[in-house]
Amino acid sequence: xxxxxxxxxxxxxxxxxxxxxxxxxxxxxxxxxxxxxxxxxxxxxxxxxxxxxxxxxxxxxxxxxxxxxxxxxxxxxxxxxxxxxxxxxxxxxxxxxxxxxxxxxxxxxxxxxxxxxxxxxxxxxxxxxxxxxxxxxxxxxxxxxxxxxxxxxxxxxxxxxxxxxxxxxxxxxxxxxxxxxxxxxxxxxxxxxxxxxxxxxxxxxxxxxxxxxxxxxxxxxxxxxxxxxxxxxxxxxxxxxxxxxxxxxxxxxxxxxxxxxxxxxxxxxxxxxxxxxxxxxxxxxxxxxxxxxxxxxxxxxxxxxxxxxxxxxxxxxxxxxxxxxxxxxxxxxxxxxxxxxxxxxxxxxxxxxxxxxxxxxxxxxx
Numbered sequence: 001x002x003x004x005x006x007x008x009x010x011x012x013x014x015x016x017x018x019x020x021x022x023x024x025x026x027x028x029x030x031x032x033x034x035x036x037x038x039x040x041x042x043x044x045x046x047x048x049x050x051x052x053x054x055x056x057x058x059x060x061x062x063x064x065x066x067x068x069x070x071x072x073x074x075x076x077x078x079x080x081x082x083x084x085x086x087x088x089x090x091x092x093x094x095x096x097x098x099x100x101x102x103x104x105x106x107x108x109x110x111x112x113x114x115x116x117x118x119x120x121x122x123x124x125x126x127x128x129x130x131x132x133x134x135x136x137x138x139x140x141x142x143x144x145x146x147x148x149x150x151x152x153x154x155x156x157x158x159x160x161x162x163x164x165x166x167x168x169x170x171x172x173x174x175x176x177x178x179x180x181x182x183x184x185x186x187x188x189x190x191x192x193x194x195x196x197x198x199x200x201x202x203x204x205x206x207x208x209x210x211x212x213x214x215x216x217x218x219x220x221x222x223x224x225x226x227x228x229x230x231x232x233x234x235x236x237x238x239x240x241x242x243x244x245x246x247x248x249x250x251x252x253x254x255x256x257x258x259x260x261x262x263x264x265x266x267x268x269x270x271x272x273x274x275x276x277x278x279x280x281x282x283x284x285x286x287x288x289x290x291x292x293x294x295x296x297x298x299x300x301x302x303x304x305x306x307x308x309x310x311x312x313x314x315x316x317x318x319x320x321x322x323x324x325x326x327x328x329x330x331x332x333x334x335x336x337x338x339x340x341x342x343x344x345x346x347x348x349x350x351x352x353x354x355x356x357x358x359x360x361x362x363x364x365x366x
Contacts, residue, residue, distance in 0.1 A: 047333055054334045054341075055174040059181025061344045062091060063189065065224045067217050070186050080187060088182050098259060189213075204359075212355045219351040220344060226311060227343075231258040234303050241295050247278075257296070261303070263339050264323045266331075268300045322346070 046053055066087045073083035197209040239254025247253060256274070260267035275293040326346045330338035 043333070050334050051170055051174060052177065054337055055178035056181050057345075058337065058341060059178045060185055061220070061341060061348075062182055063185035064217050064220050064348075065344075066091070066182075067186050067189055068221045084183065084186050088179075088186075091182070092179065098255060208355065208359045212352060215355050216348050216351045220347050223347045224344065227262065227308075230303065230308055230311065231261040234258060234261055234299065237299060238296060241299075242292060245291055245295070247292055253292075262343070263327060264343060265320060266324070266327050266339070268304065271296065272300070 066084075069087055070080075070083045074080055193210065193213045197206040200206050200209065235254040235256075235258025237254075238257040239250050242250035242253050257271055260271045263270070272293060275296055279290050279293060323343070323346065327339055327342040330342040330345065332338075334341070
């Protein structure tokens, strides 16, 4: 037989939970503390399981991007396997081409780093000879980057093979996870949407979940395709401009500019730093070395301040501070791949927050 609480017990709880009660402050503090502990536990889980979670999240994100085009193709009569497989294969092929084209650039930058440090040290020495107030290296020879570049030598074959296996093995497994999630998620996302909506009993709640999914897909697809078109146009202009002034590897510079521009704020800064390094290393004189950065700087400013805000609009544009924090956080958590996933994840969060605010502000029937 169920026990009924006495009116005195109800009165005690009403007194504890009243606005004037001092216990309410501690109850709220405990709730906030538990929420923070749950958030820290979730971050630790994402970091420890990054080899599995990161490709799964990437596959879901790109699956949401490809969802609307797949639905349109299916509505036009295209068979579902073709509507799903062709966009996925095109996306993966584009990623493969970009990686294969930019991998030599990364290797060249790593190989030229000692030479760059030596070139900077020689510039510093020439400035120090002209301006006596600049600091002088100590008797030990100064910092290591003032030393001339070491002679190149091939690493041992065993060490090179071990490092290659250590890098390639997790990369292949992550790529396979990403590929299968990208293939399997778009066809099943409608069922996932319906199953999640059916967990709610109220009809308004179900409709809110369905609107949330549609808003996330629409905003994410709009963001991805618009930003991709802008970045490709920027990369093409950079490649043509660098080819006209005789910069070696102009096509790769254009591809690098397009890829790095997917990283808001941080990506253009990296590109400018690379161009400054190129000028210091390969510029025969100041004018020729500074010409690439002088060309890229106005192009980047026009794209970031005029083109993208005009085309993208206020619906997708977000606070620069929030964007910067998101890119830094996901880079710290998942590395370079997390940096590229930061903006799509932020777009998803923004769409979910907008839908929740609209749902909370909507009038309810009495």
